[in-house]
Amino acid sequence: MTYHPKSEFIRVMIERGFMADCTDLQSLDDILADGVVPAYIGFDATAKSLHVGSLIQIMMLRWLQKTGHKPITLMGGGTTKVGDPSFRSDERPLLTPAQIEANIAGIRRVFSAYVTYDGSATGALMIDNAEWLDGLNYLSFLRDIGRHFSVNRMLSFESVKSRIDREQSLSFLEFNYMILQAYDFLELNRRYGCRLQMGGSDQWGNIVNGIDLTRRVLDREVFGLTSPLLTTSDGKKMGKSLSGAVWLDGDMLSPYEFWQFWRNTTDADVGRFLKLYTELPVEECDRLGALEGSEINEAKIRLANQVTALLHGAEAAQAAEATAREVFEKGGVGEDLPTLELTQGEVAGGISIVQLITRSGLAKSGKEAKRLIADGGARLDDAPLTDAGLMLDAAALSSPIKLSAGRKRHALVTLAP
Structure with missing residues (x-):
């Protein structure tokens, strides 16, 4: 039986492929159709930026606001000190409070590209759970909150069970994470009237815990x-590329490299990604996703432009496309390519091509760079590179050189005056 939503938000979630599970779809749909609903997603501050793997959640918050509701971006300043064990094989490294604070500052910049923070009824809120977690009294917390949790039930959650079944250690510190996340929902409801928690399907157990705790303590649905x-x-897991994480912060990954990640989307994913990561009408996403042959490449460029414009602005998207066309169609040297600038001192005695490939980010190590050359995947100014022992001096670098790894990844190397 097909469900026909009353609220625009649920309709968007279903039509565009955002929906996996909901605890009570009909009741949630009713309250969303009835007025402004505050809803949150939690993000732990484990790095200075979120990456593409978090973009599906960020787009959910964006759609929530666009359809007349209030997004809450909850920063895990408190929970990051513990670390989410969900579906991990090992414990997260613990960060210092200073590292966490710096990470939160970086993540704030990313969010402001997608949601509007202001004092209006639907203005987004950014809240740090350290606000209530840092000052907790352990004994009071155990007595008032801990008594509502069944260890038997917690052990049955897939995220915990998978670790235990593989006989991998799960520390008591990590085991507390789901209690703290459940408590977040309770506090957000108590302080800000939050009615909905969203997240990836790996967070289902944590979300259900929060719903149950809020019902038991506050008697609220x-x-x-x-x-x-x-x-x-x-x-492959979304958010990873050959060269590592696809960061949303322009200082950690250039707009051109971000654009290129989306341009390199596999044909089969184009239609689905257009629905999830752009605001193009669903019919247009389906039309573009059904294109074949060389036409699908134009759909990929449309995808790359739309996603890059949302994050970095329309000008950055246009510049990235112009650079790509210059590099791929004309064999030229695009101004927007990732650039490695060398000093005169660094090349005084010559510098190896392997080092240049590694330092420009086209390979993670010298060994990988040598393998790239041996396999015929490296090029210097569009000519195949065959000599892994090649040395370049200042004269060779007097004008910029272009290095390539495969057909789609490029970098410039320049020499400072």
């Missing part, structure tokens, strides 16, 4: 909604 855990059509 709240809801949970999860999105599918996204993998690409070839089974």
Whole structure:
């Protein structure tokens, strides 16, 4: 039976592929149709930026605001001190309070590209759970909150069970994480009237815990909604590229490299990604996703432009496309390519091509760079590179050189005056 939503938000979630599970879809739909609903997603501050793997959740918050509701971006200044064990094989490294604070500052910049923080009824809120977690009294917390949790039930959650089944250690510190996340929902409801928690489907157990705790302690009905855990059509985890994480912060990954990640989308993923990561009408996403042959490449450029414009602005998207066309179609040297600038001192005695490939980010190590050359995947100014022992001096670098790894990844090397 097909469900026909009353609220625009639930309709968007279902039509565009954001919906995996919901605790009570009909009741949630009713309250969303009835007025402004505050809803949150939590983000732990484990790095100075979020990466593409978090973008599906960020887009859910964006759609929430666009359809007339109030997004809450909850920063895990408190929970990051513990670390989420969900579906991890090992314990997260612990960060210092200073590192966490610096990470939160970086993540704030990313969010402001997607949601509007202001004092209006639907203005987004950014809240740090350290606000209530840092000052907790342990004994009071155990007595008032801990008594509502069954250890038997906690052990049955897939995120915990998978660790235990593999006989991998799960520290008591990590085991507390789900209690703290449940407590977040209770406090957000108590302080800000939050009625809905959203997240990836790996957070289902944590979300259900929060709903149950809020009902027991405050006698209030709240809801949970999860999105599918996204993998690409070839089974890879979303958010990773050959050269590492695809960061949303322009200082950690240039707009050109971000654009290029989306341009390199597999044909089978284009239609689905257009629905999830752009605001193009669903019919247009389906039309573009159904294109074949060389036409699908124009759909990929449309995808790259739309996603890059949302994060970095329309000008950055246009510049990235112009650079790509210059590099791929004309064989030229685009101004926006990632650039390695060398000093005169660094090249005084010559510098190896292997070092240049590694330092420009086209390979993670010298060994990988040598393998790239041996396999015929490296080029220097569009000519195949065959000599891993090649040395370049200042004269060779008097004008910029272009290095390439495969057909789609490029970098410039320049020499400072």
